[in-house]
Amino acid sequence: MVRGAFNLIPTEPVQRMVSLARRGEELGYERCWVYDEGLAARDVYVTLAAIATATVAVEIGPGITNPYTRHAGATAAAIASLDELSGGRAFLGIGAGGSLTLDPLGIQRDRPRAAVAETIDACRRLLEGETVDADGRCVRLRRAALSWRPGRTDTGIWLAGRGPRMLELGGAACDGVMLDFVHKPGLAEAVDRIRSAGRAAGRSPQIAYSTMIVTSERVMAATKPHMTYRLVDSPPEVRAAIGLTDEATGRIRAAMGSGLEAAAELVEDEWVHPFVVAGTVSECAAELASLIDEHGIDEFVVPVLDDAGAEELLATAAEVLALGA
Numbered sequence: 001m002v003r004g005a006f007n008l009i010p011t012e013p014v015q016r017m018v019s020l021a022r023r024g025e026e027l028g029y030e031r032c033w034v035y036d037e038g039l040a041a042r043d044v045y046v047t048l049a050a051i052a053t054a055t056v057a058v059e060i061g062p063g064i065t066n067p068y069t070r071h072a073g074a075t076a077a078a079i080a081s082l083d084e085l086s087g088g089r090a091f092l093g094i095g096a097g098g099s100l101t102l103d104p105l106g107i108q109r110d111r112p113r114a115a116v117a118e119t120i121d122a123c124r125r126l127l128e129g130e131t132v133d134a135d136g137r138c139v140r141l142r143r144a145a146l147s148w149r150p151g152r153t154d155t156g157i158w159l160a161g162r163g164p165r166m167l168e169l170g171g172a173a174c175d176g177v178m179l180d181f182v183h184k185p186g187l188a189e190a191v192d193r194i195r196s197a198g199r200a201a202g203r204s205p206q207i208a209y210s211t212m213i214v215t216s217e218r219v220m221a222a223t224k225p226h227m228t229y230r231l232v233d234s235p236p237e238v239r240a241a242i243g244l245t246d247e248a249t250g251r252i253r254a255a256m257g258s259g260l261e262a263a264a265e266l267v268e269d270e271w272v273h274p275f276v277v278a279g280t281v282s283e284c285a286a287e288l289a290s291l292i293d294e295h296g297i298d299e300f301v302v303p304v305l306d307d308a309g310a311e312e313l314l315a316t317a318a319e320v321l322a323l324g325a
Contacts (some may be wrong), residue, residue: 002292003299003316004321005031006314007063007210009226010042012307014050017042020310021051025058027318033063033093033178033301038101045078052086059089063178063301064160066097067119069207072139073117076126077146084151092127093178094119094214095160099256100229113165114138120157120173128153158208163235164193171197176206176302181230181275184291191295209291210301213317214278222268222306225260228252233273235264242271281319288322 006024010017021032027161032051036044042060044062060082065075075092083090091316096112118139125132131145160178170177171194180188191207192324198205212223231244239249255263277284277291291297302317304310 001299002031002321003031004318005033005208005210005299005301007033007035007303008047009035009037009303009305010044010047011040013044014042014047017047018050018054020304020314021053021058021060024314025055027314028101029058029314029318031059031061031091031299031301033061036062036065038069039104040100045082046322047128048082048090049085049259052082052089052214053092055086057089059091061091061156061158062093063257064093064095064097064158066095066101067115067138068097068109069105072122072134073126073141073144074117076123079123079155080146080148080151081128083155091156091158092123093158093160094123096166098229098233098256099253100260101186103256111137111254113163116161116166117169117173118160120169124157127155160169162190167193168197170194171205172203174205175202176208176298178208178210180301180303181227182209182211183241183274185241185274186238187291187295188272191297201219204297206298207296208299208301209297210303211265212276212303212305213284213313213320214272214276215281215284215316218309219313220269220272220278221264222308223272224264225301226305227267227272227275228256228263230258230275231267232256243276244271277320281316282323285320285323288320292324 005184006029008017033046034044046059079092080089096116115138118136122134122139132141134141156175158176158178159174160180167190200296214220232249252263277287
């Protein structure tokens with residue numbers, strides 16, 4: 001049976017995130033991811049630490065962090081600390097980072113695949129208790145080691161990404177890959193690419209699929225601000241497939257400087273539908289069950305992007321998962 005999970009974006013106070021995490025745990029979700037969005041949200045590790053002390057069973061980790069705003073050694077230390085605090089419930093979610101996180105910090109996403117690959121390797125070795133030397137393109141370490149023995153050496157590492165080379169990296173080097181708001185017509189190819197890379201590397205990566213369950217106009221409106229950066233960061237072929245022109249992409253990107261809500265006014269419903277599961281609860285349950293069965297998905301992650309109606313979204317998604325089981 002597919003696992004249920006949720007991903008919190010900490011744009012509200014940390015205690016609010018704690019309340020939502022506890023509610024998610026009560027509803028039976030097994031994993032809590034927390035977005036690392038730099039200046040756009042509360043600090044991911046402060047939020048995760050607070051959640052760790054207020055929950056008892058749900059697994060917790062960044063969903064996702066990146067190799068640019070945090071050094072690989074700092075990330076490994078944070079995950080090991082979180083694992084110790086939570087009694088062995090931590091995991092690491094890593095990706096290249098997007099425009100929402102990096103643009104305000106003036107950071108260029110240079111050599112993203114190399115940066116992510118080197119961070120995965122360094123973090124895995126540090127979390128396994130090794131002393132690490134690294135002289136990569138993006139990660140450098142000198143006799144680096146965690147100064148305390150990690151509580152366990154099997155901390156899961158997940159990659160989130162969309163590009164073919166990044167998906168292959170996830171399949172070959174990670175315990176799982178999260179496909180976040182993937183253009184649904186490309187889902188089969190993405191899953192096949194991950195699994196093929198995993199087989200070649202002797203791994204069996206799990207697949208997590210994350211998208212919004214849209215059951216009302218209110219949920220659609222709440223989703224659009226968070227489609228802005230996803231749309232502008234989509235590959236050209238995906239933008240072409242949904243009819244999003246370069247000119248419209250440029251307008252959305254420019255409007256993001258005035259806030260996501262302003263940019264969301266430029267997003268059309270027709271551009272959103274190919275990325276989400278939409279309809280009535282029963283229609284969403286049927287579509288999601290079909291996607292899970294067709295692609296062998298191990299985990300479904302509902303993104304909690306808006307505080308208004310967050311509990312309702314968690315409950316609705318739990319119902320959708322139960323009906324589709």
